[in-house]
Amino acid sequence: MSETPADDCRLPPALADVARIEFDYADGDGIDFEPYTAFDSAEETTHWLRQWTGNPEVDGSAYRVFGQDGAGGLAALWHGRPGRPLTEQPVVYVGSEGECDVVAGNLSDFLWLLADGMGPAEADDERAERPDPELTALAERHATTPRRPAADIVKEARAAFPTFAEDLWALCR
Numbered sequence: 543m544s545e546t547p548a549d550d551c552r553l554p555p556a557l558a559d560v561a562r563i564e565f566d567y568a569d570g571d572g573i574d575f576e577p578y579t580a581f582d583s584a585e586e587t588t589h590w591l592r593q594w595t596g597n598p599e600v601d602g603s604a605y606r607v608f609g610q611d612g613a614g615g616l617a618a619l620w621h622g623r624p625g626r627p628l629t630e631q632p633v634v635y636v637g638s639e640g641e642c643d644v645v646a647g648n649l650s651d652f653l654w655l656l657a658d659g660m661g662p663a664e665a666d667d668e669r670a671e672r673p674d675p676e677l678t679a680l681a682e683r684h685a686t687t688p689r690r691p692a693a694d695i696v697k698e699a700r701a702a703f704p705t706f707a708e709d710l711w712a713l714c715r
Contacts, residue, residue: 550581551580551582551583552581553578553608554628554629554649556684557649558579559680559684560609560653560656560680563577572659573664574611575610575656575661576609576610576611577609578607581607587603587605587606587618588600588601588602589602590602590607591605594636595710595713596714597713604621605619605620605634606621606628606631611661611662611663613637613639615637615641616635617634617635617662618635619631620632620706622706629686631648632647632699632703632706633646633647633649633652634706635663635665637663642706642710643665643666643706644703644706645662646665646696646699647695647698647703648687650686651687651695651698653677653680653684654687656677656681657689658673658692659672659677671691671692671693
């Protein structure tokens with residue numbers, strides 16, 4: 543990301559607080575998310591993206607991976623808004639089975655998504671929101687955007703970046 547040196551793996555304060563929370567998968571009724579305590583290194587991210595796309599020439603510098611789901615799908619901040627701070631970059635999910643899309647327009651909206659009981663892997667689920675008091679309190683401390691339903695957050699993010707999945711798939715060989 544343009545605002546963060548390539549060798550800086552420190553999370554922004556909001557993600558550092560998220561990393562301190564233990565998410566309960568609750569046999570599929572909870573949030574399937576395992577946050578990291580630091581961003582993956584640039585080398586790890588590039589290796590992962592090359593594996594996912596099958597393209598040995600792909601560079602992962604546009605992604606800052608900060609968590610995963612139980613199947614190995616990754617959540618990342620994607621440098622989709624050049625020149626904007628890291629916390630204003632969209633949050634994307636790239637699943638282990640080839641699914642990929644934008645899940646929140648920025649870190650603040652991602653916090654509201656979590657507060658409503660949705661993680662990156664659940665962003666496509668049509669299940670009822672399950673507000674979480676601990677995650678709501680975290681979002682209230684850090685969020686700079688207004689609280690909105692999780693479905694609205696996902697819809698707005700995908701409308702803002704309608705070709706993300708298509709562009710990522712275009713990198714595949």
